[in-house]
Amino acid sequence: MVGFFCQAREFDKEYSEVRFFFSSRKSSEVIDGSLDESVNFLGRRMYIVASSNGFLLIVVDLENQRAYYVCNPVTRQHLTVPVTRASSISRAAVGFLCKVDDPEKDVIYFTIVRYALPWSDEPLIMSMVKIESFSSETNAWTTINLKLDVPLRMWYVNRIQSKPVGVIDGVFCWIDHSETIFYYDSVNRCFWDLELPLEMMIGGDTWFLGISDGALYYALCDKAEITVWCLESNIRSRDAVWVQEICCEFNRCTPKLLSWFRSFWL
Structure with a gap:
């Protein structure tokens, strides 16, 4: 691991700068220059919402995530993900999986998964979850409405962290403040939550x-x-x-x- 990006999520601040930290002095010799500005390729404020295998998923509008960018901070190359115009999701928890089959050819395949966060002053009991996903292989968004076997509780959007964690065997994971982990199985298309001990x-x-x-x-x-x-x-x-x-x-x-x-x- 060469290093890691950090961008604070503070609701009392409109924007927090992106900072890159090298994991060691030796790592800093591998990269030519600082990576702090590598995500500012549009010349405006950007937000990192997820990462996978060295690639970053970035948005311009954190509150209304409609346009996404996939960025390679080392090469400073990026591509624009098609906007899903039919989406009814504005506030979303987002997951991102990027696969690099052949590093020599610099070819990647990626998947974006997101689910709608509730708009309410109180936590809501949800019996259905809307899932939107994008695949670079089809270059298209798909939407499914999952009816839950067991209703689950989701917190008001301003309290939820919903940090994208990553993917294990096709299962995306998020954490909801400190007590609950949400899971979405993209293979079997099911969604559930588990409370921590x-x-x-x-x-x-x-x-x-x-x-x-x-x-x-x-x-x-x-x-x-x-x-x-x-x-x-x-x-x-x-x-x-x-x-x-x-x-x-x-x-x-x-x-x-x-x-x-x-x-x-x-």
């Missing part, structure tokens, strides 16, 4: 979900300490089994733990 939610003030080496990790942090759990059960299992991997002070973190922590950030 109580011991994974107390004692910290920030939380992160990330994927490393094909496994799902959850980190709970306070000002001085970080605790990390790994999902031991199958990603599609409704009976999630979490195993605590480590608990330590930040100044005693191992390089592997720091790499996990970095992967949680965009």
Whole structure:
């Protein structure tokens, strides 16, 4: 890993600058110059909403996500994703999967998945979820309305984090503030949520979900300490089994733990 991008999400600020941090001094020698400005290819403010395999998914309007761009920050090349004009989704949680089959040919295939976030002053009980997805192979958007086997609760849009985490075996994952993980299985076309165990939610003030080496990790942090759990059960299992991997002070973190922590950030 050469490094990672970071862009704060603060509702009291209209825009936060994009910053790139190299993972080591050696990594900084691989890239010529800073990558901070590599996402500003349109000459205006941009927002990173997801990342996958070194590629970034970017929007101009964070509040009304209709036009997306896929960007390679190293080569500073980008392409424009067709806008879905028939969309009724304005506020969305977004997932992004990018595959590079042949790095020598610089050919990529990517999928964008998003679902509608509720507009309400209170959390809503949802019995149906609208899913929109885009495939670079078909160059088209598709929409499906999934009727849920078990209704789930979604929070008011201004409280939800809905950070895109990544994809494991076709299953997209998001986290909703600190207690619930949402899953969308793009293979079997089903959507569900799972609440985290109580011991994974107390004692910290920030939380992160990330994927490393094909496994799902959850980190709970306070000002001085970080605790990390790994999902031991199958990603599609409704009976999630979490195993605590480590608990330590930040100044005693191992390089592997720091790499996990970095992967949680965009």
